[in-house]
Amino acid sequence: MMNKQASSPSPLDKNAALRAAGGDPAFLDELIVLYLKDSTKGIARARRLARAGRFKDLEKEAHRLKGASLTLRLQILGETFADLEAAARDRNPQAAVPLLKRLSAELGAIRRFWTAPAKL
Numbered sequence: 001m002m003n004k005q006a007s008s009p010s011p012l013d014k015n016a017a018l019r020a021a022g023g024d025p026a027f028l029d030e031l032i033v034l035y036l037k038d039s040t041k042g043i044a045r046a047r048r049l050a051r052a053g054r055f056k057d058l059e060k061e062a063h064r065l066k067g068a069s070l071t072l073r074l075q076i077l078g079e080t081f082a083d084l085e086a087a088a089r090d091r092n093p094q095a096a097v098p099l100l101k102r103l104s105a106e107l108g109a110i111r112r113f114w115t116a117p118a119k120l
Contacts, residue, residue, distance in 0.1 A: 011109040016073035032114050035072055036107070039065055043103050046084065050096040058096070059088035077106050 021028035042065045049058040066081035080103050087095035 011074075011076070011106065011113050013073050013075070020071060020073055029114075031072060032110075035068060035074075036111055036114070038068065039077075039107055043100060043107065046096075046103075047100055050088075050093050050100065053093065055088045055091045059085050062088055074110065077103065077110070080106065 017032075018025065018028050021031055042061055046058055046061050046065070049055075049061060062081050062085035066078050066085060069075075069078035069081055080099060084096060084099045084103070087093075087099060
């Protein structure tokens with residue numbers, strides 16, 4: 001469900017995301033909940049891949065998460081995942097660390113904005 005008490009600027013464009021969900025608010029809610037779960041796991045996996053120096057796998061994971069973010073019109077996350085994808089392509093672990101921190105923070109902002117089921 002959408003958090004109606006958000007006082008800071010929205011971390012997502014609700015209207016654009018709703019259009020991406022075919023105008024169905026319940027479907028959008030389901031998509032956001034699934035996105036939050038998947039992206040949380042994906043960022044954790046990306047951290048492990050960066051630490052292990054598995055840049056090709058990190059590039060693929062960042063690309064996958066970028067696509068999911070942009071599909072839901074989560075532009076800031078999509079752009080940051082694109083930066084992570086480029087860092088992995090360049091085999092640059094030093095660039096990956098701050099990007100992963102930024103991704104975690106932005107995902108947290110989405111989570112706080114969107115009231116998700118307690119099981120998250």
